[in-house]
Amino acid sequence: MGPDRGPQKPDADDDRPRRERRLGELVAAGVVIEDPATTHVADEVEIEAGARLRPFTMLEGRTSVARGAEIGPFVRLVDVAVGPGARVVDHCLLQECVVDREANVWPITDERPHRRL
Numbered sequence: 001m002g003p004d005r006g007p008q009k010p011d012a013d014d015d016r017p018r019r020e021r022r023l024g025e026l027v028a029a030g031v032v033i034e035d036p037a038t039t040h041v042a043d044e045v046e047i048e049a050g051a052r053l054r055p056f057t058m059l060e061g062r063t064s065v066a067r068g069a070e071i072g073p074f075v076r077l078v079d080v081a082v083g084p085g086a087r088v089v090d091h092c093l094l095q096e097c098v099v100d101r102e103a104n105v106w107p108i109t110d111e112r113p114h115r116r117l
Helices: 010-026
Strands: 057-060 076-080 092-097
Touching: none
Parallel strands: 057 076, 076 092
Antiparallel strands: none
16 A cells, blocks of 8 residues: 555646637637637637637636637636627636627726626
8 A cells, every 4th residue: 555645636637638629619610719728718608700819818607708809818707798899908807797899908907796897
């Protein structure tokens, strides 16, 4: 019997095939992903063709991104609806809110839930 190593840390590579498959499906559907290695999109997220995801973007929960929207770099969206042509840029964290058509969310924004921007 070997030494007790305690709880095992999950291997980050275990998730890689699912993540790569998801991003591949989005690219095939017309979503522009600038850096797939740093982009994370949950399975339940909806993104329309023509949207652009910049490096280090994380989309989670019931997030939706409309055609022509630009997200990132360094952005995390959780349960956010992003309208057509909207931009959420540089170091933003948005949760449970709506970004209207053609709106611009500028760098270093951390919005409270249930806001309309």
